[in-house]
Amino acid sequence: MSAADIASCIAFDGYRRIAAGSLADVALATKHAVDAGVDGPVLVFDDLNGRPLELDLRGTPDDVLARLPASASDDEPAPRGPGRPKLGVIAREVTLLPRHWDWLASQPGGASATLRRLVEEARRSHxxxxxxxxxxxxxxxxxxxxxxxxxxxxxxxxxxxxxxxxxxxxxxxxxxxxxxxxxxxxxxxxxxxxxxx
Structure with missing residues (x-):
């Protein structure tokens, strides 16, 4: 499932609401409004976090929909090729004090597994x-x-x-x-x- 199906957002032409709802519906309504010559500025916001969304409204409505961002939690699995399965693991830097690294090293499963477990516990409890x-x-x-x-x-x-x-x-x-x-x-x-x- 793409973000176009699950995101809730709202679009404005200046202070006038153009549309609200799923990203796909709002993108199409915004494209129609822009093509009709709205005064602007046209701004689209994600309702969940209030961040502005950048939409590429060039081309046909199908072109606009094809360029919408995909969700990070797609329900449909990606086609598998040869080799190890992609687990969605992203390597990034973490800066800790030496005592934190020492404690992590003493945990079963190693530092990465322990950090993942701590993050999941914090997500649930908070x-x-x-x-x-x-x-x-x-x-x-x-x-x-x-x-x-x-x-x-x-x-x-x-x-x-x-x-x-x-x-x-x-x-x-x-x-x-x-x-x-x-x-x-x-x-x-x-x-x-x-x-x-």
Whole structure:
């Protein structure tokens, strides 16, 4: 399954919402809007993390869909060739103090297996806290990109992080409707994730 089928995102023409939903649907709606001559700027955001998405809208709708990024967790296995199977292991640098390396070396399975086990344990035990943090960062990124120049941005940001819901709603009332509604949705999701933490 590709990111086009599972990602939730939203596209804006300036402060006006073009489309929201799966990446494929939003990409096609954005292409149609750009081809129709929107005023712009056109920005697309990933709802999960609030990061802007770069879409190549050149060519036909099929061309646009073919260039969408694939998910890192594809359900369909890649065709196998000869040799060892690819396990998805990525080698990167880790910097630790000597006492950490000594401790890792004394663990069964070696340093890599121990680090993987520790990461998996931390992912399980901190799932709610990580979800709350990521939801808050999504609000912050989206607000910075879309409302950073609007009146009350800094006050709204402070109200969001302090969980002052009434103040946040009041300050964002004057913002353009589509942006206001989306940032409020993101904020509610973040506050709910914090309650679950």
């Amino acid at each position: 799932r709610e806290r990580d979800a709350a943090r990521l939801a808050g960062e999504a609000v912050d990124r989206f607000m910075s990109a879309m409302t950073g120049n609007l009146p009350g941005y800094e006050e709204a940001s402070r109200a969001f992080w302090r969980k002052e819901r009434e103040r946040f709603m009041h300050v964002t009332d004057a913002w353009p409707a589509d942006v206001r509604e989306h940032v409020r949705q993101l904020a509610m999701r973040a506050w709910q994730a914090t309650l679950a933490d």
